Amino acid sequence: MPGAFDLMDPPDTDGLRACVHCGICLPQCPTYRLLGEEMDSPRGRVYLMRAAAEGRLALTPTFIHHLDLCLGCRACETACPSGVPFGRLLEATRGQIERRGARPLSERLTSALLLSLLPHPRRLALAVGAARLYQRSGLQRLVSAGRLLAPFARLRAMEALLPPSPPGAAAPLPEIVPARGRKRGTVGLLLGCVQRLLFPRVNAETARLLTRAGYDVLIPRDQGCCGALHLHAGQIDEARTLAVRLLTHFGRAVDWVVTNAAGCGSAMREYGHWLGDNRDAEVFSSKVRDVSELLADADLPLQRLDLTVTYHDPCHLAHGQKVRREPRRLLAAIPGVKLVELADSDVCCGSAGVYNLLEPEMADRLLALKLERIAATGAGVLATGNPGCLLQIARGCRERGLAVEVLHPVELLGRALPERARDG
Ligand code: SF4
Ligand code: SF4
Structure with missing residues (x-):
């Protein structure tokens, strides 16, 4: 019997078969934890995708519903001992669903x-x-x-x-910001679509800190979008078009491509996979770094900030890029900062790209759990490196009346960098 997927980017058969049904991923899956349903677990979803691939199941509304409830957080990839590439399987399956127009209007x-x-x-x-x-x-x-x-x-x-007062239009950053002191290399900075509009200070601080760490920072104008949201929504061709456009803007002139948005970084590291036989894409992907990775060993002259800080791992940083230690090291390096661990810090906050807009009830339940954990730390500041998480957690703190400031790690670091050191 023919499978339910066509030949345009079907989920990889070997990836589907890699699942040995051990169930180790189940306790790590936020939707399984909330719903307790096998079909809302990673193992259940792999089973559904494989059944569709083998022609035992059509792309029915029930099939789509279980795939839609998945956050794409990739916590299951971290847990899986068999190396099931869940994120790619999910994106390919969503691509098939999208192209068939199988959803309600x-x-x-x-x-x-x-x-x-x-x-x-x-x-x-x-x-x-x-x-x-x-x-x-x-x-x-x-x-x-x-x-x-x-x-x-x-x-x-x-x-x-919406933040209570969205920032006004920020002055555009220059196309080149030269390194201060001993030069360590040249980086290209991705501004991010949401980041540049709602969190312009994060980009400004990112550029300033990188120059202080010894990097020339190139900020191509009209660099466009990395395609992450399209990729996660299954619009793979549009994601490819955006990726190719971004590649050409950054060219080969940079040692690293830096982002301060976990979702963008995770997608850009996958260009080599999604663009197939494209050497430029592979090279580009190999250069992608989260800002915390480049700053973690920079010797910045930081001032004291007497704060208790906790850290939420964005899914696409911890699970998608395996970057966990560097943001913690950065925060702990600020004199006076007491870094307290957040329980379940790498469990999704419910943001997950546009999941909180498409599945608001599930997203709210996850946010409520996250806020409980944050309140239990007693921290005055929650740091996290992704604009979606910043918006989602800040919204939760506002609504719950939690006196917790929600900041990107580079904003805290920027506060700790004395003005004179910033300019000189
Ligand atoms: S990506 Fe996240 S929500 Fe989806 S199955 Fe894996 S752990 Fe569960
Ligand atoms: S941990 Fe991996 S192999 Fe085990 S059930 Fe989950 S996806 Fe399958």
Whole structure:
């Protein structure tokens, strides 16, 4: 019997067969922990994908539902002793679902709306401008007080994520920021679509810290989007187009391609896989580094900050890129900072790209668990290196009245770098 997948980027058969059904991944899977359903576990989802590949199952609404509930957090990859490449299997399967138009129209429209907005900085800037107007006009308070958005869970989720005062338009960073002191190399900095608009200070601090660490920082204009959101949504061809465009902007002139957004870094490290026989893509992917990796051994003249800080591992940094120690080392290196471990720090906060907009109820349940853990640390600051996690956790702290400042690690590091040292 023919399989349910066609020949355009089907999930890899060897990857599917690598699962030996041991179940070691189950306790690490956030959706299994919440729902207790085998088909909402990694093992169950691999079973579904394999059954579809072998023609024992069609791409039914039930099949799609279990795949949609997956966060794509890749915690199962970390746990799996058999090396099942779950992230790639999921992305390929979502690609098949997307191309067949197998979802209800309302879901396709929501997804199309998000993908027509989020990865396009100019359109997103217009939307953020409209959001600023919405907040400053007092309309947001009216809508919240009247619970007008309550019946529309997805709209309400979007509205709730907006920071209380989105930053104003930031001055663009120069195309080249020269290294200070002894030069260690040249990096290209990815600005990120959401990061550059909602967290411009994170990019500014990233550039400043890297120059202080001895790197020339190249910031190509019109660098565009890395394609991560498209990839996670199964729009693989669009992700490829964006990836090729990004590659050409960075060229071969840099030693490292640096990002401060975990989701972008994880996707860029996969270009070599998704672009197939493309040597430039492989070279590019091999140069991708999270900012924490390059700063971890920099000898920066940091000032004292008397703070208790805890750290949340973004899924696409801890599981997608295996970067866990470096952000902790950076934070612990700030004199006066007391770093306290967060229980289940690498369990998803519910953000997961646009999951919190598409599956708001599940995302809220995960956020509630994360907030419990954060409150238990007694920390005044939560640091995390991904814009989606920053928005999601900050939203939770606001709504719950938790007096916790939510910051990117480079923002804390920037605070600890004296002004004179910043400029000189
Ligand atoms: S990616 Fe995350 S949510 Fe999906 S099956 Fe793996 S652990 Fe569970
Ligand atoms: S840990 Fe790996 S091999 Fe074991 S059930 Fe999970 S995916 Fe399959």
